Amino acid sequence: MIAYKFLGEGKVAPFSGVTWPDQGEWLEVETVDPCRVGVHACRIAQLPYWLRPELWEVELDGEVVEGELMVVAPRGRLVRRVEAWNRDTEREFGEACAAEARKRVERSPELELFAVDVEQTAASATAFAAFATARLAELQDGPPGYDAERLRQARWLAGALAL
Amino acid sequence: MKLSRDLTCAEVVELVTEYLEGGLSSHDRERFEEHLGFCDWCVTYLEQMRQTIETTGRLREEDIDPELQDALIEAFRGWRSG
Numbered sequence: 001m002i003a004y005k006f007l008g009e010g011k012v013a014p015f016s017g018v019t020w021p022d023q024g025e026w027l028e029v030e031t032v033d034p035c036r037v038g039v040h041a042c043r044i045a046q047l048p049y050w051l052r053p054e055l056w057e058v059e060l061d062g063e064v065v066e067g068e069l070m071v072v073a074p075r076g077r078l079v080r081r082v083e084a085w086n087r088d089t090e091r092e093f094g095e096a097c098a099a100e101a102r103k104r105v106e107r108s109p110e111l112e113l114f115a116v117d118v119e120q121t122a123a124s125a126t127a128f129a130a131f132a133t134a135r136l137a138e139l140q141d142g143p144p145g146y147d148a149e150r151l152r153q154a155r156w157l158a159g160a161l162a163l
Numbered sequence: 164m165k166l167s168r169d170l171t172c173a174e175v176v177e178l179v180t181e182y183l184e185g186g187l188s189s190h191d192r193e194r195f196e197e198h199l200g201f202c203d204w205c206v207t208y209l210e211q212m213r214q215t216i217e218t219t220g221r222l223r224e225e226d227i228d229p230e231l232q233d234a235l236i237e238a239f240r241g242w243r244s245g
Binding site: 014034036049068070125131138 | 190196202
């Protein structure tokens with residue numbers, strides 16, 4: 001299956017510290033256990049949770065295990081880097097989160113500080129800005145609000161990056 | 164334990180050893196990593212813990228100077244009583 005993977009600069013996985021092999025070469029593990037062992041990636045709807053400097057389209061092979069926020073497989077390889085994800089689109093994504101947060105606090109002025117946080121972190125800590133916007137939505141609309149906002153963010157990314 | 168979505172940095176710090184030792188359930192690991200997904204400070208802390216464990220894991224008792232051993236034992240006693 002085709003999935004997506006955010007990596008640090010130099011194709012470094014954010015939590016394990018593993019450097020992915022060159023494009024086309026397989027990264028393999030013997031067993032799969034989500035969040036412990038396996039080749040971790042995500043679907044488009046899960047992208048906003050894992051923002052990092054590099055976004056790659058990856059091919060997963062073998063039995064794929066579905067997590068709430070990720071997919072995990074015994075084998076995976078980098079297919080192509082999504083060049084459209086760069087500092088400019090990251091900044092635009094942060095600005096879109098800030099605009100959403102600003103719109104939301106118009107109906108909940110008591111949550112004004114969330115909009116301030118999102119505006120202040122939109123450019124420098126975009127992943128946090130996205131999270132704070134989703135939390136704001138959750139405080140307004142309950143837990144489904146969080147998921148709906150994350151989905152809105154995923155749609156924004158899919159559109160901007162032509163995924 | 165079932166961690167909530169609004170996990171705080173302080174909770175992450177408390178759970179980091181359990182995370183590194185594989186003691187969290189799949190659900191809790193996912194929540195833990197969701198926090199790491201937007202919190203660079205906790206990612207840095209996790210990396211520091213990994214490096215500390217890796218470094219101290221190579222130490223043998225005889226590698227540590229006796230005076231330093233005494234100071235460490237004293238510090239741990241103080242920490243427990245404090």
